[in-house]
Amino acid sequence: MKIYLDNAATTQLDTEVFKAMTPYLLEHYGNPSSHHAHGREAKLAIENARATIARLINASPEEIVFTSGGTEADNTAILSTIRVQQIKNVITTPLEHHAVLHLLENLEKQGEIKLNYLSINKQGEIDLTELEQLIKSNGRSLVSVMHANNEIGNLNDIDAIGEICERYNAVFHTDTVQTIGHYRHDLQKLKAHFIASSAHKFHGPKGVGFLYCRKGTGLTKLLHGGSQERQLRAGTENIHGIIGLATALEIAYQDIDAHQSYIQSLKDRLIAKLTEQIPGVTFNGNSAIADKSLYTVLSVNLPFTDVNLLSCLDQQGVSVSGGSACSTGSASHVLKALNNGASGYTIRFSFSKFNTAQEIDFTVAALAAVYRSVAA
Numbered sequence: 001m002k003i004y005l006d007n008a009a010t011t012q013l014d015t016e017v018f019k020a021m022t023p024y025l026l027e028h029y030g031n032p033s034s035h036h037a038h039g040r041e042a043k044l045a046i047e048n049a050r051a052t053i054a055r056l057i058n059a060s061p062e063e064i065v066f067t068s069g070g071t072e073a074d075n076t077a078i079l080s081t082i083r084v085q086q087i088k089n090v091i092t093t094p095l096e097h098h099a100v101l102h103l104l105e106n107l108e109k110q111g112e113i114k115l116n117y118l119s120i121n122k123q124g125e126i127d128l129t130e131l132e133q134l135i136k137s138n139g140r141s142l143v144s145v146m147h148a149n150n151e152i153g154n155l156n157d158i159d160a161i162g163e164i165c166e167r168y169n170a171v172f173h174t175d176t177v178q179t180i181g182h183y184r185h186d187l188q189k190l191k192a193h194f195i196a197s198s199a200h201k202f203h204g205p206k207g208v209g210f211l212y213c214r215k216g217t218g219l220t221k222l223l224h225g226g227s228q229e230r231q232l233r234a235g236t237e238n239i240h241g242i243i244g245l246a247t248a249l250e251i252a253y254q255d256i257d258a259h260q261s262y263i264q265s266l267k268d269r270l271i272a273k274l275t276e277q278i279p280g281v282t283f284n285g286n287s288a289i290a291d292k293s294l295y296t297v298l299s300v301n302l303p304f305t306d307v308n309l310l311s312c313l314d315q316q317g318v319s320v321s322g323g324s325a326c327s328t329g330s331a332s333h334v335l336k337a338l339n340n341g342a343s344g345y346t347i348r349f350s351f352s353k354f355n356t357a358q359e360i361d362f363t364v365a366a367l368a369a370v371y372r373s374v375a376a
Contacts, residue, residue, distance in 0.1 A: 003318045003359045007201075008150050008178060008297050008350035013244075014203040020247040021205065024240040032237050033226065042239050049246035053210060056253050057180075057195075059187040065211045065219070065232050066242050070177035071099040073196035073211035076222050076233075077173045078103055081142045081193075082113060084218040087171060089138040091116045093126055094337040095149050097175055101333070104144070114138070118145075124154045124285035124338055128164060135168045146175040147183075147195075151334040151348060152285030153297030162191030171217070177201055177209075181252040182260070182296060193217045199241065203352070204248030208241030259353045264295040266351050266360055273364040274300060278371050284335065284346060297350045302367070304345045307374055309367070313347075316366045321348050 004012065024045065030038025032046055047061070054061040067073045078100065081087050090104055090113045108115040116134050118126045126145070135141050143165050148155050158174050165172035173194040176185065181202025185195065194217070198209040213219055225234030252259070271288050274281045280303035286292035287299040302309065313320055322332070335346060349363075 001317045001362065003355075003363060005318065005320045005349045005351065005355065005359070005363065007352040007355075008348065009321055010200045010206065011203045011352050012354055013205060014248060014251055016251055017204055017244045017248045021240040021244040024243050028239075032239065033228065042237075046237055046239060046242055049242045052246040052250055056249055057185045057187050057212065058189075059212055060215065062230070063187070063212055063215055065213060065229050066237060066245075067196075067209050067211050067233065068207055068238075069200070069209040070097075070175065070196045070198035072222065073194075073198075073209055074099040074173070074175055075103055076211055076219060077194035077196065077213070078107075078142065078144060079222065080213075080218060080220045081171045081173065082107065083220050085171065087140055087142045088112070089114050089116070089141040090144065091118065091131065091134050091138075091141050091170075092144045093118045093120060093146075095120060095124055095152075095154070095334050096144065096146055097150060097177070098333075100144055100146070100175060120337060122338055124149065124152055124334075126156065128157070128160055131161065132164050132168070135164065135170050141168075141170045142173065143170050144173045144175070146177075147179045148176075148294045148297075149285065149334060150178050150297070151332060152299040152338075153287045153293035154285045155292055155294060158192065159190060166191045178294060178297070181249055182256070182294070184253070184256065187212060187214070197245075199245035199248055202248050202252045205241050205244040208238050208245050210245065255353075260295055263351045263353065263355070264290060266355055266357065267295055267298050267349075269357060269360050270298060270349060270364065273360065274367070277364060277368040278302060280344075282344075285338065296352070297348065300347050300349065301344045302347065302371075304370070304374055305343070307345075307370060309345050309347060309370065312370050313363070313366060316362075318363050318366060320363075321350075322346055 028041050030042040032043040050061045050064045094117050107113045147158050172192045174192050176195045177198045180197040193214045195212045200206040219232050223234040282301045284299035
């Protein structure tokens with residue numbers, strides 16, 4: 001039996017997405033920059049995909065820039081704000097993805113920015129009053145706060161953050177990689193200048209994503225060369241990936257409420273069974289609080305110290321992680337930042353529409369067996 005519960009790292013490609021992509025690998029293979037029929041056909045497909053994404057998030061097509069994924073989108077947004085708008089004060093949190101933190105740390109070392117970190121409590125929550133005070137005391141700022149944490153699942157109130165940023169003329173970038181395709185985003189209501197997306201987080205292909213950039217915000221190139229993406233990103237477009245991205249997002253939106261309800265039921269089932277069968281289990285951040293966390297992520301602290309639980313589960317055919325796949329082999333900066341004194345072994349379970357209740361039960365039984373053997 002093989003069970004995949006690491007969907008925050010990547011998701012299974014939806015078969016309908018694969019079907020939509022296939023013609024652009026085998027038949028419609030023209031270069032979108034070419035002016036013949038094959039090229040025009042490819043270019044039209046890209047623009048149709050752009051229009052689909054814009055419609056779903058209530059934006060304009062010209063506000064959508066295709067990228068290689070979330071990391072490129074985050075980097076482009078941050079560097080554009082600093083270098084085009086000459087903003088030197090940046091406010092972020094210690095829980096951001098490394099695509100944001102490592103870039104900002106490097107820019108601070110080079111003397112390009114002054115970096116401010118918001119305080120977090122032991123649940124991983126930020127204080128919006130502190131955010132407002134930091135903006136007021138530091139002048140025009142870039143605020144970079146993710147919508148949902150990829151390790152502990154905490155949701156941040158990006159609507160409220162956007163309102164604060166608008167009030168003080170701050171630029172607001174939010175990494176929405178874990179939430180695009182899982183929540184509805186309305187960019188006419190959300191006061192964000194930039195949001196980032198990666199297709200493989202919602203059953204699309206790897207290696208493609210998009211950056212939303214609000215009209216008038218301004219972008220700088222990371223890649224120089226051709227005039228693709230309205231001269232904003234050089235390089236021949238990943239046509240089949242872009243088709244897969246748009247198709248995956250459209251499929252996600254069709255049944256988003258039903259999927260959320262179903263996946264939340266799996267998460268609730270896991271919480272209940274772990275609590276019942278493993279004494280001393282706790283949950284990191286707001287991971288176990290439904291209205292404060294991603295319904296797709298549960299970060300669990302188990303009272304084991306002398307056993308490699310990831311390996312034990314892997315041997316049983318269960319794939320999970322200890323945290324972000326991008327940080328494998330290093331201690332979690334997110335769990336360190338919480339500083340809540342928890343000891344034990346952390347596992348991140350992350351779910352999708354393809355998981356089942358039977359898989360949850362099998363996983364808990366496997367963990368409970370390990371617990372009994374350790375406790376004996």
